[in-house]
Amino acid sequence: MTTQPRLRIAPSPTGQLHVGTARTALYNFLYARHLGGRFSMRIEDTDVSRSKREHADAFCEMLKWMGIDWDGDIIYQSDRFEMYRTAINSLLDQGLAYECYETPEELEQINVERKAQKLPPGYDGRARNLTESQKQKFKDEGRARTVRFITPDSGTSEFVDAIRGTVSVQRESVSDFVIERGDGTPTFFLANAVDDIDMEITHVVRGEDLIDSTHRVLALRRALGNSEQPFYAHTPMILAPDRSKLSKRHGAVSLESYKDSGYLPEAMVNYLALLGWSPSDGREIVTIEEMISEFDIHNVNHSG
């Protein structure tokens, strides 16, 4: 295990760069540089139907505009499908994952039934014990195969978050989830877990909308033979004045739109950094060099 801190920004290139993601990138960059660590760029483009290379390129351009640079080459998850397939096959071979053949309509029906029983939405594990001949029958019917990861059914999943403190859930509330889609591509959880292990990521700083997914990623990491937990910091969302999640109906939400309106990069960096963090003496104009020397993720606000 490396001793040098390793951080990354891992955008999904499905649209323009949201100011929230720009701030997450900035915090990762500042903290990596503050710690004397490595900061990598990883494009999470395994969802081939929604990801676009032009969005990934624009994202990188916008970060450069902000003065954020990363170490090494850009990693595209779409170049690494072979590695994810190997991980999925090893989970299947060890009996830690299983094949499913439900159609979207059948999955929908499971949720209708669960709702009627006042259960939360989720998969009930019904394909955990399919026999080879049942699987063959589904294949012969032309059904697509998905692969689900078996989540533990009892106990508590827990991790310490630098901003939120201890975060825990009952394991039974996390149902078996898909790690390979019907088109053979890996899902976010799988690729994210495999890459954070492979890249030896030590610090995961990301938006708190991903906090629940951490329990799934941690279960996957253990199944993949890595029981070490990275340092986690889930940052509060950038909220609109009405305290709802900032979205297009509130006006400009992409960094591009601010650039196009004539905002200077230094002003954007200063503003985004101070939306959630401030230097100890409370001054409001801070250069990027000063931020690097003073930034501590533990001092990021709890509220959005």
Ligand code: GLU
């Ligand atoms: N790809 C995820 C997103 O854009 C981020 C995943 C992560 O940082 O772990 O929301």
